[in-house]
Amino acid sequence: MTKNFLVCLFVIFSNYLSAQPKELATYNVVWTSGSKNSSESMPCGGGDIGLNVWVENGDVLFYLSRSGTFDENNQMLKLGRMRLKLSSNPFKGQDFRQELRLSEGGVRITGGDAELNLWVDVFNPVVHVDIKSRLATKLTAAYESWRLEDHLITGTEFRANSYRHKQPFDILTLKDDVSFQDNQIIFYHRNNPGKENIFDYTVKMEGMETVKNEMFDPVKNNTFGGLVRGKNMKPSGNDQGYYASTNFKSWKLESIKESRIFQLEIGLHVAQSPSLEDWKNDLQNVMRKSVSEQKTALVKTRNWWKDFWNRSYIFIDGSDSTISRNYQLFRYQLGCNAYGKWPTKFNGGLFTFDPEYVDKNYSYSPDFRLWGGGAMTAQNQRLVYFPMLKSGDFDMLKSQFDFYLNALHNAELRSKIYWNHNGASFTEQIENFGLPNISEYIIKRPPGYDAGMEYNPWLEYLWETVFEFCLMMLETERYEGRDIRLYIPFIESCLTFYDEHYQQLALKFGTKAFDENGHYILYPSTAAETFKMTYNSTTVISALKITLERLLALPDGYLDQKQKERWAAMLSRIPPMPFQQFGGHKTLAPAVVWSRVQNSETPQLYPVFPWGIYGVGKPDLDVAINTYKFDPHAVKFRSHIGWRQYSIFAARLGLTDEAVDLTREKFKDSKHRFPTFWGPGFDWTPDHNWGGSAMIGLQEMIMQVDDKKIYLLPAWPKHWNGKFKLHAPYQTTIQAEIKDGEISKLIVFPENRRADVVIK
Missing domain, CATH: 2.70.98.50 (putative glycoside hydrolase family protein from bacillus halodurans)
Known part of the structure; x- marks a missing residue:
């Protein structure tokens, strides 16, 4: 009798976990x-x-x-x-x-x-x-x-x-x-x-x-x-x-x-x-x-589509249901390239249409899109792929990872030819064969200018964006339990480039490879495309620190003792995070010093996202909140358009009201008939990094993770009722209903992970 009861209970529980949500049809x-x-x-x-x-x-x-x-x-x-x-x-x-x-x-x-x-x-x-x-x-x-x-x-x-x-x-x-x-x-x-x-x-x-x-x-x-x-x-x-x-x-x-x-x-x-x-x-x-x-x-x-929709979902009831509807619609667009050899392009994916209906100045054939077809922009592509971790679309990450694996040897050859050292040099605007886009590289350059460099005011010294894809590779080990041995040489090669290149640059400009504290001299570097000719850039420091920490935290069997010692030594050489003050408020700085502002990103908040050094449940949250609120550049550049990430920043900082406002703007219906053909923003239509950044922000409002800790509703408004199913590290799924700011019908799988759940 008891055995039969347990079997029935298991069947009911399994059906609840896998049943395709009825709300999907309404979308x-x-x-x-x-x-x-x-x-x-x-x-x-x-x-x-x-x-x-x-x-x-x-x-x-x-x-x-x-x-x-x-x-x-x-x-x-x-x-x-x-x-x-x-x-x-x-x-x-x-x-x-x-x-x-x-x-x-x-x-x-x-x-x-x-x-x-x-x-x-x-x-x-x-x-x-x-x-x-x-x-x-x-x-x-x-x-x-x-x-x-x-x-x-x-x-x-x-x-x-x-x-x-x-x-x-x-x-x-x-x-x-x-x-x-x-x-x-x-x-x-x-x-x-x-x-x-x-x-x-x-x-x-x-x-x-x-x-x-x-x-x-x-x-x-x-x-x-x-x-x-x-x-x-x-x-x-x-x-x-x-x-x-x-x-x-x-x-x-x-x-x-x-x-x-x-x-x-x-x-x-x-x-x-x-x-x-x-x-x-x-x-x-x-x-x-x-x-x-x-x-x-x-x-x-x-x-397949039934299983796809069973993996994860977010549904919001009432007047803000447009947000969750457009979340599912955009995820559908991503799902259409689940098994492509090449990743989904940020500037339209597979769904561009006649360009004159995007911008009348481009009356060309249906093949036209701004920012090319084979060229990839890392800062944009990452926003298309990060949301796939919490949505459980791990199979869809492969094409983006393969893009880098295929180009790895070419990037390593760059380092050998130009600087005679090891490691993979990946620039920001790269072709599908791993070399810089020729237009961004710029052929006309001063005599004697470093042949390995892009002679480009936006892209000079911008090499650290590849680490965000290293992070995704490492995250698949935690989230999915994937064996990532295939990716370890790639991650190590990207780290090797920074180790050898910045020692070489330091010895080129001076007599010591490290500063007086034994830290790297990260000069010249850059903080995204915005703060240029930086010394000790926040984005570089964050990228190296987290990538090394996560590499060293891998389970036994991934690294031998020699590898562990090498990467631990490199980690010890990462300089400290730079700070500054505005009106007496301590904030994160984009770098120790910089020469000019070139673009309009907010790299001083990259320690919040993607690197997760600051956030809900973590030390010195007030410093990151101060940066969001008081840094003049952070305030000036704030918006929801295109690849702007402020909805993500606000969510990770627990700023619920700001996250709600920005997420509403992100998920508003597009100006075209299909609701999620957003754009052109800064790129093209449909703008897939607009949709990807919107997805990430909404996910972070519901659930944030810190190693084994799972924080639920860290930036969720009390008036949003609904239900969700999302994925967390260590092969965990969280499924729940939300009513009046409270969690009900919480299902944590496996059950032993429930102890790690914190409802904010």
């Missing part, structure tokens, strides 16, 4: 009228494919995007646009409905007698269109391409690729190949192996040619495209048109006869294939797999 986005243009599109995706879906004048349109579509110029190109037309034109009537169904991961469009379901296979890169109609109708499916001929890039259009500016030679976006083959449309772009590309040019201009043959090159032979096919469909010729300032040509398939059921498949493939035939064979393998798994693919995909 589905529903439109009851068509869209004016692509700016009123809806995201849909899975695996590493993103679609912008909209219905315009009864036509169903969607852009095709996939991770890794980098051309010769490291521009991230779209894979084309689809246009679907039913002869009965059911989606032009008054009963139109378009719905993003979060629990399923797909989009459903209904009207008249027809229903169209659009979904992406999470486990095989295939887009599916399933159409049912009560009355027999005909379908035309057109693939539209605007890359019809080699296109000369001019003016501000350069800002979409890694050249960024006009060069002494012509820069072209090369044309695609599109054709009918066996009742299918096949399309692809293959990077020309016989033409100098951005990798070749960057290596040459940055003086790395002597080691080029051993460098990682993700541009050479990169080939991307796909095919469109459908049952009982045949080619029906070409058409031409003009959409949002761009000419296009279409390749059309039409149904052989009228039918009530249609099924389309669009397979996509991206690879650095040795030959075009190899790439085509691999694409056919994708399609063969789609056939073999056609009975199970939809079920597996929907189960």
